[in-house]
Amino acid sequence: MKATFRIWRQDTPNGQGGFKDYEVDGLNADMSFLEALDHLNEILVLRNEKVVAFEYDCREGICGQCGVYINGRAHGPHENITTCQLHMRSFEDGATIVIEPWRADAFPIIKDLIVDRSAFDRIIEQGGYISAKTGTAPEANAIPIGKEISDRAMDAAACIGCGACVATCKNASAALFTSAKINHLNSLPQGQPEAHKRVLEMTAQMEKEGFGHCTFTGACEVECPEGISIVNIAEMNARYLKAKLFS
Numbered sequence: 132m133k134a135t136f137r138i139w140r141q142d143t144p145n146g147q148g149g150f151k152d153y154e155v156d157g158l159n160a161d162m163s164f165l166e167a168l169d170h171l172n173e174i175l176v177l178r179n180e181k182v183v184a185f186e187y188d189c190r191e192g193i194c195g196q197c198g199v200y201i202n203g204r205a206h207g208p209h210e211n212i213t214t215c216q217l218h219m220r221s222f223e224d225g226a227t228i229v230i231e232p233w234r235a236d237a238f239p240i241i242k243d244l245i246v247d248r249s250a251f252d253r254i255i256e257q258g259g260y261i262s263a264k265t266g267t268a269p270e271a272n273a274i275p276i277g278k279e280i281s282d283r284a285m286d287a288a289a290c291i292g293c294g295a296c297v298a299t300c301k302n303a304s305a306a307l308f309t310s311a312k313i314n315h316l317n318s319l320p321q322g323q324p325e326a327h328k329r330v331l332e333m334t335a336q337m338e339k340e341g342f343g344h345c346t347f348t349g350a351c352e353v354e355c356p357e358g359i360s361i362v363n364i365a366e367m368n369a370r371y372l373k374a375k376l377f378s
């Protein structure tokens with residue numbers, strides 16, 4: 132299988148970037164997308180050219196590090212998968228595949244396809260934790276929590292912080308990410324001691340990082356590989372109002 136990879140190349144954060152085409156032969160349909168990029172890099176090493184910088188860790192849809200724009204969609208053409216879960220069989224033999232980094236002021240490019248997503252870490256630092264002393268690990272079913280609540284918390288906890296929501300939003304808003312992290316903890320009894328503080332401080336940090344405002348277009352929900360619902364954003368807004376009134 133062959134493909135032309137049209138890849139954004141940028142050496143330094145403030146350098147001039149641009150697309151460069153690479154015709155790659157010897158691919159096969161069962162390769163993951165990241166393996167196809169590995170294959171390209173092996174070719175570049177043999178040619179004594181600079182390899183393409185891209186980010187990954189788990190390569191199984193857990194860590195959220197591998198996000199790139201592929202043919203104009205975050206994580207490529209399929210729903211509910213990350214870039215590392217995408218396979219070359221999703222593309223026609225001989226296709227031209229355009230690969231770009233996330234584009235958002237709050238996610239500056241470090242090199243090629245790698246962006247700095249540490250703004251997400253700073254939002255988490257403002258409240259994405261609980262102070263409840265849990266002692267040794269309790270039996271999982273010892274804290275009674277209604278199924279509806281635990282399902283809601285678990286759905287929000289599925290966010291892997293990949294940044295696709297920001298990259299795909301026309302306002303580069305981080306509302307889906309921030310709301311998932313807030314609702315995960317604020318839904319549960321263990322999250323109550325800091326509930327108001329969490330929503331106020333995490334949203335304040337989100338603003339400070341320069342993410343755009345949410346206008347509820349729903350694009351983030353469509354491209355989120357974990358299927359996080361925009362209902363989380365409405366819930367975060369309600370929690371915010373409550374925190375403003377009662378804290």
Ligand code: FES
Nearest residue numbers: 190194195197215
């Ligand atoms: S490399 Fe971890 S989610 Fe893709």
